[in-house]
Amino acid sequence: MNNKHIKYSIDTDGIAIVTWDVADSPVNIMNEVTMAEFFLTVNLAISDDAVKGIIIASAKKDFIVGGDLKWFLNYDKSKEECFDMLMQTNTYLRKMETCGKPVVAAINGLALGGGCEIALACHYRIMSSYPKSYIGLVECSVGLFPGAGGTQRFLRMLGSQKTIEYITKSKKLTAEQALKDGLVDEICSPEDDIVMLAKNWIITKGSSEQPWDNKRFKVPGTPLGVGQTSGVTEFFSVSNAMGYKSTHGNLPHIKNVLSAIYYGAACHIDKGLEIEARYFVDTLFSKETKNIIRASFIFINDAARGKSKPKGYDRVSFKKVGVIGAGMMGAGIAYVNAKAGIDVVLKDVSVSKAENGKGYIKTQEQKKLENGYTTEAKIEALLQKIKASDSDADLTSCDLIIEAVFENEKLKNTITIETEKVIDEAVIYASNTSTIPISQLAKASVRPDKFIGLHFFSPVEKMQLVEVIVGKETSEGTLAAAIDYVTAIGKVPIIVNDGRGFFTSRVFGKFINEGITMLTEGVPPAVIENVAKKIGMPVGPLAISDEINLKLMLAIMSEDPNLTPHEIDLRRTLVTIIETHGRTGKKEGKGFYDYPINEKKSIWKEWSKIYPPQASYDEEEVGRRLLFAMVIDAYKCLDSGVLQEPKDADVGSILGLGFPIHTGGVMSYIDYVGAKEFALYSAKLEAKYGERFKIPESLQERIKSAGTGRVFYEN
C-alpha cells in the first residue's frame, strides 16, 4: 500500500489500526485525497479475514479537525457530482458500520465536523479528556452543515431537540459532556494509551451493530410520522421560529439543516443520509454559503493572522502598553490588553479617574463570574496587570502608547507633545481617534514616522475589528509592528490609508444618511428600521443615529469641507431636527425614538406629522438604498486608495459595520446582487434619488469586463 496520509497496521490479535497522519499538515484535515485513502484503507481491513476489529486513530495531537473549507469554496463540479460524492462517503461509512467487525474511534483530541462524523460511524468511541479536547459538529458556524451523516447520526443518538440545538449552535462538547449525552462511550485521561483501551474493548466486548441497524430502533423523541407526540410539534415549531428570528431567513443553511433533520427523522438511516446529502448540495451551491466561507474562514482568518503585514519585518512583541484616557474606549483597550497578558498603564488626569476605568473592567468581569466563566483569582490577576496612574513618568517603560481621550484635536496634540517627552524614541505612538485625520494629528509629533492610528470599536472587548490608520509619514516598520500588536491582542486588523472618517465611519455614515433621507421623503420610520434589520443589518439607521447622537453627527458633518449637495441638504435637515423639533438622541431621551424610563424605546409619534408618510413604499428599494449607499462609497474608498484591497472592505464592513455576512461583505455584495443587476439598479436609484448612487467609471468598467462572471473574487 502506498499511503501518504493514512497509516495501516495489523497487530498480533488481528486488530487493524487505521491511523490518520496527514502529510505536511499539523492537523488531520479531510479532503478528496485523504478521504479516498482513508476509505481504501478501511476497506482493506474489512475485506481481510485475518482482521477481527478496526481502530480509527490519529498520530497527531488531535483526532480529525474537519473538512477543507477552501476545497468547498472552490468546488467546481456539478450538483449531481456533489451528490454522488456525498453518497459515496455515506456508502463507505455505512459499509464500515455494517461490516460485522467492531470499529472503534480513538479520539485523542479535537474531533470536529467531518472528524466527529467519522467517529459517529464507529461502533464505539473512546475520547481523551485533555482540556482542549472537544467533539462537535461545527459546520453551521461557517454557513454549512454536516454532510457526512452527522445530522442523521446525531438525530438517532440524541433525538431532534439536542441535535438541532447542538448543530445550529455549532456546539463543541468536552469529553465529559459528550459522555453524558452518549455521544462517546468511554473517556480516558491524556496519559492513558487510548489505542490499547480501544483494543481491549474489541477483544472483551466488541459489538458490531449500530443501534439504528436494529429492527426495533426508533428515533428518540421523534416517532414515525414526525411530531405525533405532544412536545415534538412545539419543538419543531420553536426551532423554525428561532432559526428565522436569528437570521431573518437570510442564511439558507439554517433552514436546510432544519429540513435535513425534520425530513430525515421519519426515515430509515439510509434514506436519512440521502436527505442530508440533498440539502447539503443545495447549501454548498448557495451564494450565501460561499460568501460566509469566503468572508469568515478565508478573509477574516487571514486578517486575524496578520497576513496584511508588510513583508520583511520581524515579529515585534509588546510587554507593556500605555493607554491614555480611561473613558469607555480607554478602559476597553486596557481590558483587552490585560486579557492578552500585556501589562497596562492606564493613565488619566487623576488616579481616581483611571481607577474608574478599571472599575468598568471589574464590572464586566463580575458579570462573567456570575455566569461561571471566570474566578475571583483570575479577576484579581487581570486587574493586577493594569496600573491606574495620573503620571507621565509611569509611561516611560511602555513599548506602545495608545491615546484614547475625547475627540478634541488640541487636547490630543497636547498629550502627544507631553507623552513624547517621556517615552523612548523607538516607541510607537497610536491615536484611537475615530474622526480626525492621522496625518493632521501627526503634525504635533516629533516622530511622525512612529505615529499611527489604531481605531478600536466600542465595546472594545466585543468588537473584533481594529482599523490601522496609516498617516502620510507613518513608516512601514511602524505599520508592521502595529499589525503584530493588533493580532497579538486577538483583534482583526485592516489597513486603512488616512482620510476623513477613515473607512468604516465614512461608509457607515452613508447608511445613516440614507435612512434619515428616506424618513424625510415619507417612508414610515418603522419601515426603514425594520427593513434594515430584515436585510441583515444589526440595527436600523435611526436607532444608531440616536446612539451616536445627532449633535455629534452634525458637528462631524460641519467639519467636513467636501460635503456633496445631498449631504448639505441633510445637514440642514439635521439642524431642523435638532433645533426646531428638539430631537437629538438617546442621551437626552429624545431622538428619532422616545426613551421612556423603565420602558423600551419607541419611535417618536410626531414624525408622521412632520414628514407625512407616502401612500406606499417599495420594500426592496428601501433595503437596497441602505446597502447600495454603503457599497458605492466603499468602492470609492478602494478607488481612491483609502483601502488597498476589496477583501479589506469586506472584512471591515462585516466586523465594523455589521454588514450582512451572507452577502460576503460590502464589496462581495455587488456579486451577491449580480454585477449587471447592481449596475442597472444603481442607475435607477441615481435617476430617482441623485448623484450618490452613480457608480464610478472604473466600477462600470470592471462590471462590463466581468461579463457573466464575478467582479471581485473567482469564488
Added chain:
Amino acid sequence: MEAYIYDSVRTPRGIGKGNGSLAPVSPVQLLTTLLTALKERNDLDTSLVEDLIVGCVTQVGEQGGNIAKVAAQCSNYGDHLSAVSLNRYCASGLEAINQAAAMIKSGWSELIIAGGVESMSRVPMGIDGSAWLMEPDAAFGHFVPQGISADLIATKYGYSRNDVDGFAVNSQKRAAFAQQNGFFDKSIIPVTDINGLVHLAKDEYIRANTTLEILSKLSPAFEKMGEQLFDQIAIDRYLEIEKINHIHHAGNSSGLVDGASLMLIGSKEVGEKLGLKPRAIIRMGAVLGSEPLIMLEGPIPATTKALRNAKMKASDIDVFEVNEAFAVVPMRVMDHFNIDHSIVNVNGGAIAMGHPLGATGCMILGTALDELERQNKSAALATLCVGGGMGIATIIERI
C-alpha cells in the same frame, strides 16, 4: 332546489380540561347524544337520513380515523347511514353545514345531518401535530400562533387592551343574560350518563361577574412567546409595525371547551314526507383563503363574498354571529361593515361560552337561528376566522 334547516341541537359546553363536566364523555358520545335527540324530538324516520357530515379539528386518538362513522354506527340510525369527518380548522362545523346544503341543493342528497364535535379535554388541541407548525418549508418564516396574529390585527388597526377587554366583558354579560332567560334552551340537549343522570345541562364556562378591572389584571398570553420567537416573523411581513402590542389573554379570547352540535338539513320534499316544518332556508355559503400570517382577517372577505353571491347587503342581515376566537376578530368585522354591536353576537360568544373547535361553526349558526325566531326577524349570517388564513360565512333566512 333549496336546502332547509329542520332542526338544530347542541350540547352544553363543558370546560375543556380534565376536571370539566364533559371530560368523562367521549366525543362519540357527545355526537350520539345529539343524534338520539334529533331522532326523538322529530320522530325521525332515520332510514331517510343519508349522510352524517361532522367537522372535527383534532382528528387523532378517539377523534381520529373517521369519528363521524363511529358515531353513525353507535347511533342506531341503521347501517345505511354513511358518514364523513372533515377538517377546515375552526370553520369545520359550518363547513359541514355548507357541504350538506350544497349536496341537497344539487339534488345529490335529500336529507343529511351535519355539524361538528370537539372534546378539547380528551383530545388536546395541537396533539395531532401538523406540517403547518413543524415542516420547514411551511413554517420557517411563515408560521405564527393565532394569538400573535390576533395581536397583530389589534396593532395594525389600533385596538387597545381596554377596547378588547370591554368587548369581552360585554360577551360575558350577554351570555349570562341569555342563559338566565332561557334563550339557549330550545337547542341545548343535556348530556347524561349511562343511567340517564345529568353530566351537564348548561354552558359552564361563563363568568357572569367578570369586570374590566378583573380582566385588566391578566397578563397578555402571547407576549413572551412573541418577543422570544414569533413577533419577528410578523414584523418582517408587516414592516410598518414597530412593535406588536400584545393585548389578548385568556379573558378576551375564546375558551377551551367540549361540545357538539348538529343540524337536520333536507330538501323541501323530504320535509313534507317527514311532516317536518322547515325553520330556515340556507341562502348562501362562502369560503376563501386569506393571508396566512395575519390569518384571522378571513371573515371580512368571506362575508362580502356570501352577501354578494346572495345579492344581499350587510344591512339586510338582522343578526350576525362572528366567532369570538379573539375579541379583535368580531370587532374588526363590526368596524369594517359598520354594523352596530346590538345585532352582533347578541347572546355572547366564544369568549364567554368557549369555542369547541370543530363544533363551533354549526353551534353559532344554531344560536343565530334561535335568536331570529326569538326576535321574529328574518336573516342571519354566521362567520368564523379560520386557522392558516381562511374565512367562512353562511347566510340563513327564516321561512
